[in-house]
Amino acid sequence: MGKILLHTCCGPCSIYCTKTLKQMNIDFEILWYNINIHPYMEYVSRRDTLINLYKDTDIKVNVIDDYGLIEFTRNVVQRENARCSFCYETRLRKTAEYAKANGFTGFTTTLLISPYQNHELLKQIGEKLAKEYDLEFIYIDFRPGFRQGQQEARDLGIYMQKYCGCVYSEESRYNTPNPQKPVLPKGCEYPIRRNVCVKKIENKDDYIDLLLDADPSKTSIYKYLNDSDVYGLQVDEEIVSVAVICTISKSTLELKNLVTKEEHRGKGYAKKLLKSLCGNYKQKYNKMLVGTSENNIPFYVKQGFDKYENTIKNYFVDNYDEEIWEGDLHCTDMYYYSKDLKKK
Numbered sequence: 001m002g003k004i005l006l007h008t009c010c011g012p013c014s015i016y017c018t019k020t021l022k023q024m025n026i027d028f029e030i031l032w033y034n035i036n037i038h039p040y041m042e043y044v045s046r047r048d049t050l051i052n053l054y055k056d057t058d059i060k061v062n063v064i065d066d067y068g069l070i071e072f073t074r075n076v077v078q079r080e081n082a083r084c085s086f087c088y089e090t091r092l093r094k095t096a097e098y099a100k101a102n103g104f105t106g107f108t109t110t111l112l113i114s115p116y117q118n119h120e121l122l123k124q125i126g127e128k129l130a131k132e133y134d135l136e137f138i139y140i141d142f143r144p145g146f147r148q149g150q151q152e153a154r155d156l157g158i159y160m161q162k163y164c165g166c167v168y169s170e171e172s173r174y175n176t177p178n179p180q181k182p183v184l185p186k187g188c189e190y191p192i193r194r195n196v197c198v199k200k201i202e203n204k205d206d207y208i209d210l211l212l213d214a215d216p217s218k219t220s221i222y223k224y225l226n227d228s229d230v231y232g233l234q235v236d237e238e239i240v241s242v243a244v245i246c247t248i249s250k251s252t253l254e255l256k257n258l259v260t261k262e263e264h265r266g267k268g269y270a271k272k273l274l275k276s277l278c279g280n281y282k283q284k285y286n287k288m289l290v291g292t293s294e295n296n297i298p299f300y301v302k303q304g305f306d307k308y309e310n311t312i313k314n315y316f317v318d319n320y321d322e323e324i325w326e327g328d329l330h331c332t333d334m335y336y337y338s339k340d341l342k343k344k
């Protein structure tokens with residue numbers, strides 16, 4: 001066997017692999033090529049750890065210094081679950097190319113030491129590329145030495161990465177039921193990813209009880225509900241906020257009702273729903289009005305409804321059977337404000 005090229009993902013994983021190759025009397029050099037390691041400072045730490053680990057030894061480290069964020073992400077976005085296959089093949093293909101161009105007779109990879117990698121897939125890809133480039137793929141199951149190698153790395157005090165490499169793996173160390181997931185600092189919780197979307201609601205009557213929280217009269221609600229569009233903010237499987245939007249003219253809309261389920265209040269859902277609707281409606285409309293009690297004026301002004309339009313005196317007294325109170329405030333007048341939908 002001639003000289004082989006050891007594709008190397010990082011310093012810690014290389015320790016047991018290089019020892020093994022030496023014990024087997026295999027002549028080899030290291031190749032650093034890992035476009036999967038992000039963000040940049042993580043890439044630099046791993047690259048430099050490897051270079052420094054071997055700088056005073058007889059083991060040569062070849063470096064193809066390609067951060068590769070754009071290439072990597074372009075190839076895995078929307079195929080995230082199949083990303084490792086792209087990741088393995090890209091790194092091993094470059095290794096085979098480099099080996100071929102520089103007189104090596106074969107190649108292998110330190111990825112074969114990790115119990116977290118898809119070992120069989122790595123083997124398959126390595127063998128396929130070896131055929132393609134007319135090289136030998138030196139398959140060695142380094143996995144039995146994984147713990148030993150990691151311990152030696154810790155003893156040497158070198159940088160030990162906390163995740164495989166890509167940002168997806170960085171996330172999954174927190175966001176999976178992996179019992180070995182790292183402990184976050186006190187008081188810090190990893191956010192659970194939620195599926196949030198805005199949905200048009202056709203079964204409007206199902207939301208009457210919720211709408212009553214913001215407008216406590218069925219008579220009032222039915223005056224606008226049938227001629228309005230109703231949208232809900234869905235978080236995972238649940239509609240948490242609802243907005244009712246009525247068209248007033250070719251250029252103007254009115255927000256008739258905006259409400260969030262009590263248990264979900266204070267999480268910014270109504271704001272999110274309103275922002276999304278304003279963003280969509282601005283293609284066709286210039287202005288959105290809202291009529292509100294005094295109490296809610298600051299909320300709407302913050303959402304861009306900052307132009308005062310007019311006041312309807314005693315609106316809540318004249319149009320509702322019962323008195324309406326918001327905390328200590330007796331609602332009497334209705335204040336109209338508007339938002340310029342085209343304003344940036």
Ligand code: SF4
Nearest residue numbers: 084087164165166169
């Ligand atoms: S999890 Fe690891 S092997 Fe898989 S794509 Fe990310 S960096 Fe590559």
